[in-house]
Structure formats: C-alpha cells, structure tokens
Amino acid sequence: MASVSSQPQFRYTQPPSKVLHLRNLPWECAEEELIELGKPFGKVVNTKCNVGANRNQAFIEFADLNQAIAMITFYASSSEPAQVRGKTVYLQYSNRQEIVNNKTAADVAGNVLLVTIEGADARLVSIDVLHLVFSAFGFVHKITTFEKTAGFQALVQFSDAETATSAKSALDGRSIPRYLLPEHVGPCTLRITYSGHTDLSVKFQSHRSRDYTNPYLPVAPSAIDGSSQFTVGLDGKKLEPESNVLLASIENMQYAVTLDVLHMVFSAFGTVQKIAMFDKNGGVQALIQYPDVQTAVVAKEALEGHCIYDGGFCKLHISYSRHTDLSIKVNNDRSRDYTIPNVPMVNAQPSILGQQPVPAVTPTQQYAGPQFAPAEQGVMPQPSAGWGSTVPAVPQSMPGQMLSHPYMPPPGTVPPQIGPGMMQLPSQGSLPPQTMVAPYRPDQMQ
C-alpha cells in the first residue's frame, strides 16, 4: 500500500480556503486581535470569534485566497509561531470556503442579558443572589428566571447596552463567588449572551421574576397562598415569607444605634413608614415598615450582615417580620410613625405594636436618644439635632447610590473609622472589604 494512505488526517489534508481556522486562542479573543494577526497578509473581510465549546477557536476570512495561503505558508516556515497575547495560535485552512455569520441576538449588544447558570445546583441560585451579582455593574431593572433545555436561565435587564456589556464581560464564564452560596451548593458558572429583548414583561413579583423599577407590582398569587407561602432558600430550607416589615437585630452594638440612625439607613431603599425599637435577648431589635414588600426585599438583601459602623460594630441581621402594619401608639425615641406627622410625643413608654404582643422592653435603657420635636412639616421629621444639615436628602429611587454618603454619628457617640464606605452597595466604585460583591476580580474567580 502506498504511504499516502497513512498520512495524517489533519494539517496536510485541508485544501486551501480563504477562510482560516484558528485554535488555542486566548480567552475571549476579540475580533480586533484576529484582524491584527491577519492584516500583514491581506485584507480580513470577516471573522468569527469564540467558536467551540471552549470558545477558544475562531475563523478569519481573507478577501483573497492567496492572502490566506500567504499566511499559512509564512507560519509554516516561521520560527515564531502565530501568537495572540503571547499565546501560540494554531492555523489551518478551514474546511469551509466562507464564514457564515449568523449574527443572532446573542451577538448584538443590548441592554438585556441572557444568563445560563451552569452546575448541578444551578437551580438553588436565588433570584436575589443574581440580583446582587448583577447589581455590581449598575441598576438592574428586571430579572426573570426560567427553565429551558439549556438549563436554568435568567434574563437580566439593565438600563443600557453599555452597562449590560460591562456585566457580561466581567461575569461571562465566571462562577458565582462561593461566599454568596451555601456551603453544600456546588459551583455555579455563568454563561452570558445578549438577549434580543429590550424590555422584560414582569407581571408579578415572585421567586421567579422581579421588577425592581416597580415596587408596587402585585406579588404573585402563588407567592401568597398557602402552598408556596414559603420560598425555598439557597440551603433548601423554608424561609420566612417576604414581608414589607423587616426585623433587624443589631449585633455587637458598641455604639448607640438610634431610631434616627435606623431611619436613615433604611430610608436609602424607600420610604420608611414606621420603626419600632425594642430590647430582646439582651440585644436591640427593630421593626422597620416599608409600604411594600419589594422595597423591604431590596433593603434586606442589601443590608443583611453589614455593619453600621466600621470595625464590625453594630452588625445588622435582618429577617422578615410577620407584621404587615405596625401600630405605633406614640412617637418617642424608640418608636416612630413617619406617616402621621403629629402623633403624641411621649418619652416614657415604648411603642405598642400591632397584632403581636410587644417584645419585652426593659426600661433601663442607656441609649439616650436625642430629643425629638414633633414633626411639623407634615411629612417626615427632620433628623435630630446631632445630624443636622450634614445629612443629605435621601432619594428614593436608586438604592444603588444611597449609602455612599458619609454618616455623621450622633455627638458623643462617635465611633472610630465611621465612613462612607460602610454598607455601601455593590454598584459603587470604592468597595469596602466587607461589601459582598467587592472581590469581583477575574483572577480570583474560577
């Protein structure tokens, strides 16, 4: 038999084509890099990047067959291999004669991302975790999640294509950081393309879809009725149902956390209607009422585990209360109804709550609250004296920009290192070490 039949299957068997097949490319090689590579040999008229399962292959198409031949023959005898970013690239003629660029929606930059969550435990990734992850790049308008043959997927809507692109390039192919997932949940890798959508239609707030631009959207009936009243948490356990009222407990309370401090912190996410503080189990807890569940959800996920003051002081733990409407009988330094401008001001007694008995309140409190004058403006009381005019007005619409201003502590209680970094949200530039989404560094992600 002739030796011809035992020739290698590849490399010598490809007939010339003006399309070249490139492999072993660096991650997310850009079209521009391919054009640079081919330019010395001719005019690159088309490219296709991110081909193959590893997305490290590509095609380049020359205007003329001779240009493709020139490139192949040059590198066939070159001592220096073709390289992109210092990585050797392997070239050969493609087995096709032209690049067919099916530019799909996935290739056209848009403001909505299609996110596929890969991994055995992908379904255990909550919409809240996704929101947190993507909020690091800008205000997330809406999220929908669904199951398709591709697996567990989500559509994430940003304001514009630029924001979406920054999120896509930072997160595509990365894994959700371990510290955002319960320990037993395996790695969850994000695969991101653009979606053809520009505006998602979210009918209800539910465990499957959220509209962060419209907190008054009704909660899905399925999320209210008995059968699915409890959402399933990341750890697979039942969680308390979402509520417009949050229960915040304050751990390691080295410095006074006044009603006004809480009001300021929680107002960053929307109108705070009522606050009631009380002592329980040797610590301080507070109930914070928002007008709607969605605002409370956003506040909870943003604030949970964060410290009001630097150094681990006054760490917040937040859960949903069973209350839906607090009954504030008096305004004093422990309870406040911001919706009623002239509730009687009483310093002696703490609040009496609504349907549930008041948690035990010890009258021995050392937290000397500032003296409040009853609000007379008809809306909200001004911050107490110590905060003065240094407290900026808190806009309601964009939580992502809320907490970036410095907190001025009450006089006499100035803790060390209080600063603007505290409890900052992920979309802000300077991220404090304890901010959950701070370590989005590609080199630390899998």
Added chain:
DNA sequence: AGCACA
C-alpha cells in the same frame, strides 16, 4: 490543539 447554528 482539530471546524461555527436557530
């Protein structure tokens, strides 16, 4: 390091 998709 070995050929693309809705």
